[in-house]
Amino acid sequence: MRLPPRPQERIDRSRELTFFFEGEPRHGFPGDTVGSALFASGRRVFSRSFKYHRPRGLLCCSGQCPNCLMQVDGVPNVRVCTMPLREGARVRGQNVLGSLDRDVMSVVDKIGGPFTPVGFYYRTMIRPRRAWPLYERFLRNVAGLGKIDRGAGRTRRFDTEHRRVEVLVIGGGRAGIEAARAAAARGEQVVLVDEGLGPGERAAGGSFEVIAPARALGIYEGGLVPVDAGQVLIRFRARRIVVATGAIEQPLVFPGNDLVGVMLPGAVRRLTDEWSLRPGSRAVVIGADERALSVVAELRSAGTEIARVVDLRAESPRRIAAEGKKGRLASVLVDGEGLDCDLLVMSGGRQPAYSLLAQAGARIEYDAGRGVFVPIELPASVEAVGAVAGELPSGATPAATYEGGGKARGKCFVCVCEDVTTKDVRRAIAEGFDSIELAKRYTTVTMGPCQGRLCQLPSVRLYARENGTDEAAIGRTTARPPWAPVSLGLLAGRGHEPARRTSIHERHVQLGARMMWTGAWRRVHSYGDPAGEVRAVHEAVGAIDVSTLGKILVSGPDAAAFLERLYPNRFGDLRPGRIRYSVLGTDAGRIMDDGTIARLDDDRFYVTTTSTGADVVSEWLEWWNAVWGMGVEVVNLTGALAAVNVAGPRARELLGRLTDLDVSNESFSYLDAKQAHVAGVPCLLLRIGFVGELGYELHCSSPYGEYLWSTLLERGADLGLRPFGLEAQRVLRLEKQHILVGQDTDSESNALEAGMPWVVKFDKDEFVGKWALEHVRERGLRERLVGFEMTGWTVPPEGGQIVVDGRPAGRVTSARWSGELRRAIGLAWVPAALAEEDAELAIRVDGRLEQARVRLRPFLDPDGERLRS
Amino acid sequence: MSFLIPCPNCGSRDVNEFAYGGEIAVRPEARPNVRELGSYLYFRRNVAGVQREWWFHRLGCEAWFQAERDTRTNEVLLTERPRASRDEAPPGPEAPALPDTPAV
Ligand code: FES
Ligand SMILES: [Zn+2]
Numbered sequence: 023m024r025l026p027p028r029p030q031e032r033i034d035r036s037r038e039l040t041f042f043f044e045g046e047p048r049h050g051f052p053g054d055t056v057g058s059a060l061f062a063s064g065r066r067v068f069s070r071s072f073k074y075h076r077p078r079g080l081l082c083c084s085g086q087c088p089n090c091l092m093q094v095d096g097v098p099n100v101r102v103c104t105m106p107l108r109e110g111a112r113v114r115g116q117n118v119l120g121s122l123d124r125d126v127m128s129v130v131d132k133i134g135g136p137f138t139p140v141g142f143y144y145r146t147m148i149r150p151r152r153a154w155p156l157y158e159r160f161l162r163n164v165a166g167l168g169k170i171d172r173g174a175g176r177t178r179r180f181d182t183e184h185r186r187v188e189v190l191v192i193g194g195g196r197a198g199i200e201a202a203r204a205a206a207a208r209g210e211q212v213v214l215v216d217e218g219l220g221p222g223e224r225a226a227g228g229s230f231e232v233i234a235p236a237r238a239l240g241i242y243e244g245g246l247v248p249v250d251a252g253q254v255l256i257r258f259r260a261r262r263i264v265v266a267t268g269a270i271e272q273p274l275v276f277p278g279n280d281l282v283g284v285m286l287p288g289a290v291r292r293l294t295d296e297w298s299l300r301p302g303s304r305a306v307v308i309g310a311d312e313r314a315l316s317v318v319a320e321l322r323s324a325g326t327e328i329a330r331v332v333d334l335r336a337e338s339p340r341r342i343a344a345e346g347k348k349g350r351l352a353s354v355l356v357d358g359e360g361l362d363c364d365l366l367v368m369s370g371g372r373q374p375a376y377s378l379l380a381q382a383g384a385r386i387e388y389d390a391g392r393g394v395f396v397p398i399e400l401p402a403s404v405e406a407v408g409a410v411a412g413e414l415p416s417g418a419t420p421a422a423t424y425e426g427g428g429k430a431r432g433k434c435f436v437c438v439c440e441d442v443t444t445k446d447v448r449r450a451i452a453e454g455f456d457s458i459e460l461a462k463r464y465t466t467v468t469m470g471p472c473q474g475r476l477c478q479l480p481s482v483r484l485y486a487r488e489n490g491t492d493e494a495a496i497g498r499t500t501a502r503p504p505w506a507p508v509s510l511g512l513l514a515g516r517g518h519e520p521a522r523r524t525s526i527h528e529r530h531v532q533l534g535a536r537m538m539w540t541g542a543w544r545r546v547h548s549y550g551d552p553a554g555e556v557r558a559v560h561e562a563v564g565a566i567d568v569s570t571l572g573k574i575l576v577s578g579p580d581a582a583a584f585l586e587r588l589y590p591n592r593f594g595d596l597r598p599g600r601i602r603y604s605v606l607g608t609d610a611g612r613i614m615d616d617g618t619i620a621r622l623d624d625d626r627f628y629v630t631t632t633s634t635g636a637d638v639v640s641e642w643l644e645w646w647n648a649v650w651g652m653g654v655e656v657v658n659l660t661g662a663l664a665a666v667n668v669a670g671p672r673a674r675e676l677l678g679r680l681t682d683l684d685v686s687n688e689s690f691s692y693l694d695a696k697q698a699h700v701a702g703v704p705c706l707l708l709r710i711g712f713v714g715e716l717g718y719e720l721h722c723s724s725p726y727g728e729y730l731w732s733t734l735l736e737r738g739a740d741l742g743l744r745p746f747g748l749e750a751q752r753v754l755r756l757e758k759q760h761i762l763v764g765q766d767t768d769s770e771s772n773a774l775e776a777g778m779p780w781v782v783k784f785d786k787d788e789f790v791g792k793w794a795l796e797h798v799r800e801r802g803l804r805e806r807l808v809g810f811e812m813t814g815w816t817v818p819p820e821g822g823q824i825v826v827d828g829r830p831a832g833r834v835t836s837a838r839w840s841g842e843l844r845r846a847i848g849l850a851w852v853p854a855a856l857a858e859e860d861a862e863l864a865i866r867v868d869g870r871l872e873q874a875r876v877r878l879r880p881f882l883d884p885d886g887e888r889l890r891s
Numbered sequence: 892m893s894f895l896i897p898c899p900n901c902g903s904r905d906v907n908e909f910a911y912g913g914e915i916a917v918r919p920e921a922r923p924n925v926r927e928l929g930s931y932l933y934f935r936r937n938v939a940g941v942q943r944e945w946w947f948h949r950l951g952c953e954a955w956f957q958a959e960r961d962t963r964t965n966e967v968l969l970t971e972r973p974r975a976s977r978d979e980a981p982p983g984p985e986a987p988a989l990p991d992t993p994a995v
Binding site for chain 2: 645
């Protein structure tokens with residue numbers, strides 16, 4: 023039911039929008055919100071309260087309270103009073119069992135008693151312990167508001183934007199607009215954000231940018247203001263922040279103050295002026311300031327009969343109570359005088375919306391004269407204008423709280439979000455929660471959807487009264503972001519999981535490779551037959567894409583000295599064209615990474631790292647370079663270079679077909695590095711053998727990677743070449759007992775106990791980690807990383823326990839079946855005493871103990887003859 | 892944490908672009924005993940006040956630099972390229988966490 027057209031109305035009556043409420047079609051106009059259209063359709067109950075499931079109706083009509091939260095198009099907790107109406111919108115009630123009008127859970131309100139006092143769940147549901155699963159199921163059901171749309175991750179997308187601005191104005195009321203205009207006139211770059219709708223119309227002038235509807239969520243360090251603009255989170259960095267958030271109308275506390283039909287003045291004003299609706303047919307107005315009383319004229323113009331106006335500044339009734347029928351307001355009692363009405367407009371003054379200012383570091387103090395908290399002492403670069411600064415148009419009297427007595431026995435709500443009554447607060451005080459911060463946590467007042475907008479001040483007033491002191495002494499609770507409710511999806515933003523692919527990736531896909539993650543990299547697990555891939559490497563030749571290896575160029579006159587000082591192994595005496603392996607350690611002696619280093623010429627070293635270690639190692643190198651200030655440059659070439667490892671007894675034959683380089687063992691021997699063209703591609707060739715067979719690592723510029731790979735596969739086909747993946751590589755390296763940093767070592771492992779004392783050159787003057795390793799050597803080794811061979815056929819799980827005398831004493835870090843050896847083999851950390859050839863190990867597998875024997879030397883080719891051949 | 896840091900190369904940028912390298916402490920010159928080594932490796936002054944520390948502009952110029960920051964307010968008072976002097980040599984950033992997927 024709409025009133026005849028009114029001068030200020032926002033609706034466009036020439037067009038009709040259809041939407042659905044609980045599946046039933048409803049109508050509204052452009053310019054309506056979902057809430058106003060529902061109100062126009064006759065709906066008065068908009069939600070059920072959190073705890074008691076009491077019916078609730080429009081209270082503030084400006085997005086401050088919890089009363090109109092609904093599910094709109096699958097999104098829970100939408101405040102429909104500010105949500106612009108869209109054609110076809112699907113709207114549902116939430117927090118109900120049944121329907122909004124008949125909610126089964128509302129018995130909680132009737133039976134009251136046992137389930138209602140604050141702290142009830144804390145106190146009751148801890149005993150008996152074994153009933154917890156039951157309690158938990160119950161609590162999960164009753165806790166929280168709304169239902170999450172599990173498919174939302176796929177259908178809704180959020181983004182984050184970073185923006186810098188000179189002046190950010192928060193709030194588009196009169197004061198905000200004036201401030202924005204003035205700043206823009208001074209030539210400053212200004213952005214204004216406002217939570218209301220209709221931005222364009224209010225920001226005539228156009229000299230500054232308006233973002234609306236959008237909500238500032240908080241003010242953080244460095245002038246950071248995250249703004250919720252729907253699907254985009256804008257992180258504003260402002261040089262100056264102008265807060266113009268206005269003031270919030272405060273409810274009064276009296277029995278029945280939550281009944282449907284009790285409204286704040288702003289709600290009445292918006293319903294009549296903007297949407298031409300009559301908020302009620304007969305009204306009582308009770309207010310502590312001018313603003314409340316000024317709605318009387320509006321109500322009259324809308325045809326509402328005024329039953330009585332109570333100006334709390336002029337009279338101070340001792341008793342106010344509202345009574346309802348079926349949750350709807352039916353009458354109001356003022357000092358015993360009963361007034362029939364269906365609308366009660368209440369106002370306990372206006373509280374400056376200071377939260378953002380408090381977050382920014384402003385001091386907030388209680389102004390006893392006006393009965394509100396006001397900001398004083400603003401931090402530099404933050405400004406407050408308009409009502410939030412305390413410039414309220416007219417003074418209000420501090421409002422009192424009214425409680426039952428006589429026959430008024432209804433509940434008096436201090437907090438409508440969490441259904442906390444004056445009784446609950448009194449109980450909390452009686453139990454000793456006498457500080458407002460403690461009481462907040464216990465009673466949850468100010469912790470609901472309104473975030474204290476409507477309950478902070480009334481609860482402070484009640485506290486002051488109950489404790490027999492004044493509001494200033496009670497103080498307020500800390501204001502924390504977010505100031506406005508925000509969906510988790512917006513905070514999470516779009517998934518920015520980087521996936522790195524090598525330049526050869528597409529070829530692997532064409533070959534039907536099974537891919538896996540290693541760090542951010544997509545790598546080939548296998549091409550479908552890991553065992554066959556292993557065999558090809560042992561018997562013919564295989565190729566693996568190792569472009570993911572970290573590749574760092576260290577150059578400069580001090581390069582050799584730098585590496586000598588950083589790595590435990592020796593590099594000063596490495597001849598150009600030669601390669602040496604080392605682990606990289608920290609000053610705590612721990613293994614951080616490992617890889618080979620090739621000396622290209624006097625001043626240049628080519629350092630490789632593990633696939634996931636590239637960034638960490640290059641930062642580490644850069645850092646020590648900054649510390650020591652040596653003549654060294656560190657360049658991370660990882661993404662720029664592709665690499666393929668060709669390994670197997672026929673690798674030399676294949677390479678010989680593709681290069682003019684003399685690949686004979688005499689001129690290109692194990693641990694040599696050479697530069698040459700392979701298949702016409704300029705390559706750095708490293709003769710190394712991670713997989714234990716004769717092998718060459720070919721490094722070339724990334725764009726050539728795919729071509730090099732394809733050519734190798736083509737020209738190697740008749741030699742029996744097969745591409746192999748990580749799974750085959752893991753078996754191959756395990757047969758050689760080559761460690762994988764991160765798999766076989768953890769953040770505690772050092773090179774001595776990991777069985778690589780030969781990389782640690784204690785006779786060097788200094789290297790990072792030397793001191794710690796010296797201490798380890800002196801105290802003696804406690805654990806050792808050793809190879810083992812199972813006596814039976816079972817492959818123990820990685821992470822499986824080594825058991826000594828019935829107690830866990832170590833763990834398996836790698837284990838695989840080796841087809842070549844026809845045995846299950848692995849690496850494990852064991853007590854140092856067990857690190858002896860043939861020592862017997864017991865490994866727990868599925869609750870049984872399986873036997874294994876320690877093997878200290880590589881299982882295959884222990885003397886490295888194949889590597890050197 | 893949402894403050895700004897003026898990178899000596901790139902100017903003022905969001906803290907999220909940087910990696911923290913820890914407070915600057917003195918690396919022993921000669922071989923420390925176990926106790927000294929332990930305190931160099933694991934003990935920090937952790938002052939409530941102005942502290943000199945390492946920062947790395949990871950999503951920018953990829954340079955390490957030093958900053959003086961008030962740990963109470965996160966106000967960065969000064970940043971500069973490292974002074975390469977022995978006695979100011981730091982223990983360094985905590986050893987980076989090991990990758991949880993095995994690497995090759
Ligand atoms: S009525 Fe919608 S938020 Fe208060
Ligand atoms: Zn920079």
